[in-house]
Amino acid sequence: MNIIKIDKQHDLEYSGFKLQKTGLLPIGNPTFEQWQECGQFIQKASGAVQLWLGDWLNYGEHKWGEKYAQAIEDTGMEYQTLKNAAYVAGKIDLSRRRDNLPFSHHAEVASLEPEQQKKVLDWAEAENATVREVRQKVKTIKRQLKNGTKEITSKITGQIIEGDCLDKLPDIKDKSIDLIYIDPPYNVGKDEWDSIMIDDYHDLIHKSVKHALRILKPNSHLFIHFPAHKASWLEQFILASFRIEPSSRIIWHYRNLVMGRDAKTKFLNTYQPILHYAIGDKPLNFNQDWNDERFDVWTIATVQSNFEEGKFHITQKPLELMERIVEIGSEPGDKVLDFFAGSGTTGIAAQKLNRDYILIEKNKEYINVIRQRLSTIH
Numbered sequence: 367m368n369i370i371k372i373d374k375q376h377d378l379e380y381s382g383f384k385l386q387k388t389g390l391l392p393i394g395n396p397t398f399e400q401w402q403e404c405g406q407f408i409q410k411a412s413g414a415v416q417l418w419l420g421d422w423l424n425y426g427e428h429k430w431g432e433k434y435a436q437a438i439e440d441t442g443m444e445y446q447t448l449k450n451a452a453y454v455a456g457k458i459d460l461s462r463r464r465d466n467l468p469f470s471h472h473a474e475v476a477s478l479e480p481e482q483q484k485k486v487l488d489w490a491e492a493e494n495a496t497v498r499e500v501r502q503k504v505k506t507i508k509r510q511l512k513n514g515t516k517e518i519t520s521k522i523t524g525q526i527i528e529g530d531c532l533d534k535l536p537d538i539k540d541k542s543i544d545l546i547y548i549d550p551p552y553n554v555g556k557d558e559w560d561s562i563m564i565d566d567y568h569d570l571i572h573k574s575v576k577h578a579l580r581i582l583k584p585n586s587h588l589f590i591h592f593p594a595h596k597a598s599w600l601e602q603f604i605l606a607s608f609r610i611e612p613s614s615r616i617i618w619h620y621r622n623l624v625m626g627r628d629a630k631t632k633f634l635n636t637y638q639p640i641l642h643y644a645i646g647d648k649p650l651n652f653n654q655d656w657n658d659e660r661f662d663v664w665t666i667a668t669v670q671s672n673f674e675e676g677k678f679h680i681t682q683k684p685l686e687l688m689e690r691i692v693e694i695g696s697e698p699g700d701k702v703l704d705f706f707a708g709s710g711t712t713g714i715a716a717q718k719l720n721r722d723y724i725l726i727e728k729n730k731e732y733i734n735v736i737r738q739r740l741s742t743i744h
């Protein structure tokens with residue numbers, strides 16, 4: 367059996383290798399079996415080290431109080447790393463931890479009650495869930511707890527309307543909508559639907575925003591998505607037309623689709639702005655825990671054809687992005703409206719998050735895509 371030894375320099379020796387902070391060295395001439403065993407040890411240690419650290423800290427604090435604080439300083443580690451490790455280890459009893467799930471999964475469930483932790487970890491194991499999926503699950507559970515039974519029992523109504531939004535919007539009642547997301551054509555001419563005469567384009571944007579302001583409830587939220595190079599025009603246009611300024615300018619940042627790869631005289635574009643207008647004083651539906659969702663830069667990959675959610679539209683927005691907007695911009699049971707629905711991502715997010723929704727899209731092909739995508743949600 368291999369034994370871990372610690373030499374005079376505080377380096378580890380295990381299974382024919384010396385493991386020092388800067389790397390690994392053979393001791394003499396290790397066998398293939400020793401090499402294999404050492405690899406297994408490294409793999410196990412790398413996944414376990416944060417929980418070891420957390421248990422070590424909690425044990426030290428419990429047993430030696432003050433003395434422990436000095437020992438922590440001596441480790442030279444960052445306070446936040448230690449605090450996080452101790453928090454996660456302290457919240458999740460050894461009996462509930464899973465050796466086939468990484469620390470990050472445990473960290474996501476740490477703030478839940480033990481019974482809920484077990485449920486989510488069981489599910490994560492069975493579904494091979496990513497850390498993002500675990501985070502989403504935890505958020506949903508917290509919101510369900512916060513909203514009592516409302517989220518569980520409310521019945522969702524969804525409406526898909528085929529046609530030009532300027533013809534269909536007059537049918538929507540004044541002050542009846544809680545959240546509007548507008549992702550208009552960009553007018554950059556990539557596709558037939560995206561090349562419109564400039565006057566008509568300005569008219570489309572002007573009338574869309576005017577309708578939005580008419581049908582939004584006095585306390586509600588409006589999000590308008592635009593390409594980076596046109597966002598300042600849009601902001602000024604809306605300010606001049608309606609005298610409103612954005613409450614936030616969200617930056618959707620992505621690195622997996624770099625625009626203008628051949629450009630030599632400019633920087634490559636990896637973001638799109640989303641103007642957010644809070645109407646009245648409805649609070650955003652933030653999680654009680656202080657986390658990244660409160661900040662205005664959101665890093666989310668653009669949808670690729672090999673993604674699980676599928677790619678159906680050239681400017682399809684990622685489901686993660688739309689879930690974030692719908693979840694934070696509204697409450698369960700609220701009514702969400704998208705004037706330029708495209709592949710219907712807003713509706714999918716709304717349905718998953720228990721919001722009523724209305725989707726308007728003028729292209730029949732995309733209407734079929736929306737129906738098909740929505741029918742696959744359970």
Ligand SMILES: C[S@@+](CC[C@H](N)C(=O)[O-])C[C@H]1O[C@@H](n2cnc3c(N)ncnc32)[C@H](O)[C@@H]1O
Nearest residue numbers: 530531549682683706707708709711727728729
């Ligand atoms: C930028 S895309 C929306 C993409 C969508 N957010 C998604 O995730 O798939 C704009 C969409 O608006 C549609 N459209 C353009 N003009 C419209 C109009 N006047 N009324 C309704 N839909 C329109 C286009 O067919 C296109 O699918």
